[in-house]
Amino acid sequence: MKEEDRRNRPVFEKREYHTDSFGIFFGVESILYSGRSRFQNIEIFANKSFGNVLILDGLVQTTEKDEFFYHEMLVHPAFTAHPSPQSALIIGGGDGGITKEILRYPVERVKQVEIDAAVIAASEKFFPWLSSARRDPRYELLIGDGAEYVRTTAEKYDIILVDSSEPIGPSRVLHNKAFYENVKRRLNPEGVIAAQAGSPFYHFPFIQECLSFLKKIFKIARLYTGPVPSYPGGGWCYAFLSAGTDPLQLKKNPPPGLKYYNHDVHKAAFALPAFMKTGI
């Protein structure tokens, strides 16, 4: 779209800096929520192209228009590679998108541990199409520290999804070795963990660092990628972790109605570009 063709630009804008000299901007139609919780700054606004947008500490977490790329790719590879997942744990994921994707499956129980009750409350109001899945009787919410929960609970799960924000705010502890050692202990024998792992283009050294300790903890520790238009670099990286369950041996079909995920893109997502083997 040509710059000179732009008309009716909103006066207010919200930006995310991907580096100190590059980033994205959203025109703001209306500010829906703006506040500081005990843990982070929370902003929700309406944008003409992306619908409602959730920003935590200045970083885009979820937009109405493109949330499906991220939420489908964090949930469905783990669920279709597991032979029969009955229980799932979500660490983080306050906006509700992960819960919505999980409850498409006939699981028995889903537990979510989210540290920030304010994110839950704001999402209930401004992302009801994501968070309404929380009314499902199979779902249970615990407001608390996910790292502490996996360190102390005796519960075990078939699938554990780590839907953290970037490793600079309250999610810092969700990106270290001790956390993943505890997560591993909470996993049933054929269980699978999927975790968001950052931008291949911007965060590759950090991804490599995490992968190196994950490979020491898990028999299978594989990275996979997929697009997310509103995230830095337009694409995102995820980690698939298990004690043996193979990410490329698909055990079941995905539920109907998905917008991004299918078996073809599942397999394709594990094909890594040259720079993710050698550095960029």
Added chain:
Amino acid sequence: MKEEDRRNRPVFEKREYHTDSFGIFFGVESILYSGRSRFQNIEIFANKSFGNVLILDGLVQTTEKDEFFYHEMLVHPAFTAHPSPQSALIIGGGDGGITKEILRYPVERVKQVEIDAAVIAASEKFFPWLSSARRDPRYELLIGDGAEYVRTTAEKYDIILVDSSEPIGPSRVLHNKAFYENVKRRLNPEGVIAAQAGSPFYHFPFIQECLSFLKKIFKIARLYTGPVPSYPGGGWCYAFLSAGTDPLQLKKNPPPGLKYYNHDVHKAAFALPAFMKTGI
């Protein structure tokens, strides 16, 4: 990166609007070139994160840092699927990145038809690492209209690459049926055409429209995708067209030294997400 952490932000910025309420911004360290040719506005500036950036009519074409995603994915799928490419034609591609990728192969001749001599001249100066391949004796440049060239020439090629800009400026004619009917006539029997086809996220209806006429012209007309961080949506779509040469039967290894392309991502690129089959 947190907004409040930003320091030393450059005062000048250059933007690209992806929609009327969303886009990207670059801090401008220095403006290297700014002018209007007979065909379009040409701007080149230096950015701290992306290096030198080329913008035509307000749209990012090439950045020093991430050009390899696009140029490798337009060139190498066609070249590795063809049994023995000896000749190649480039329509557009004034910055020189496509030429550079092609000349990694032992081809006999490469012809480039670029309409805008000003893009060639500016790229020679500010993207020498891309355009220096033009000194290769196998390379020949014709300044002219690519659509007119394929309509009137008698020459034939093993590979034809359509490196057009968006269908709003001088590249408008490179996105229609008559152009591709002429391109087909310029192709040797086992020949392959690869063409840039837009953003899956933003331009999907237009991509569908083009694919529908391409399927009538070519026995094989397949879309494939790959990331390009500085392009709208962070990912791009390409078309692979042939009279029978199969995009998934790879005939040779890629040249050494590539940053994105390998055989794994080649095959993965043809796995299309659910919305590219059903609409977004």
